[in-house]
Amino acid sequence: MDLSQLYAPALDEYVPEALDFLSKFSFDSMANDMSTPEGLAQARDLDSLGGDLNDLCPALFTVGTLDYLYDDSLFMAARWRTSGNPSELAIFPASPHGFTVFPTKMTRAANDRTDAWLAQVLEGTDS
Numbered sequence: 001m002d003l004s005q006l007y008a009p010a011l012d013e014y015v016p017e018a019l020d021f022l023s024k025f026s027f028d029s030m031a032n033d034m035s036t037p038e039g040l041a042q043a044r045d046l047d048s049l050g051g052d053l054n055d056l057c058p059a060l061f062t063v064g065t066l067d068y069l070y071d072d073s074l075f076m077a078a079r080w081r082t083s084g085n086p087s088e089l090a091i092f093p094a095s096p097h098g099f100t101v102f103p104t105k106m107t108r109a110a111n112d113r114t115d116a117w118l119a120q121v122l123e124g125t126d127s
Helices: 016-022 037-045 070-082 105-123
Strands: 004-007 059-064 087-092
Touching: 059 070, 059 105, 070 087, 087 105
Parallel strands: 004 059, 059 087
Antiparallel strands: none
8 A cells, every 4th residue: 555644745846945955965765766857857746736636645744834835735735635635634833844853742743643644544454
């Protein structure tokens, strides 16, 4: 079964600061290598404004209220759901972009929420 847990998932051409920042790094991932033009094109295929989001896997969107991609995350979560995909949105107060890498109470809460969501999704599947 495919699953997605998305942290600040919307990286669109209308957020040039995010793409400029990300272009300085190499992101090696089985799902999407955003260090290549093809990888960036693939990311834009999941564009929160106009990409085709039909028939995608269940997703948990995790975002902090201080994240510079907060609005994008809310929009993407809404589009994911209205496209018929199972989704949940977990919002954490006073938390910046990338907050889950810091040893804080919000990180523990986000990790607990992720664990609970994953257990719930996996419980509903046939192994």
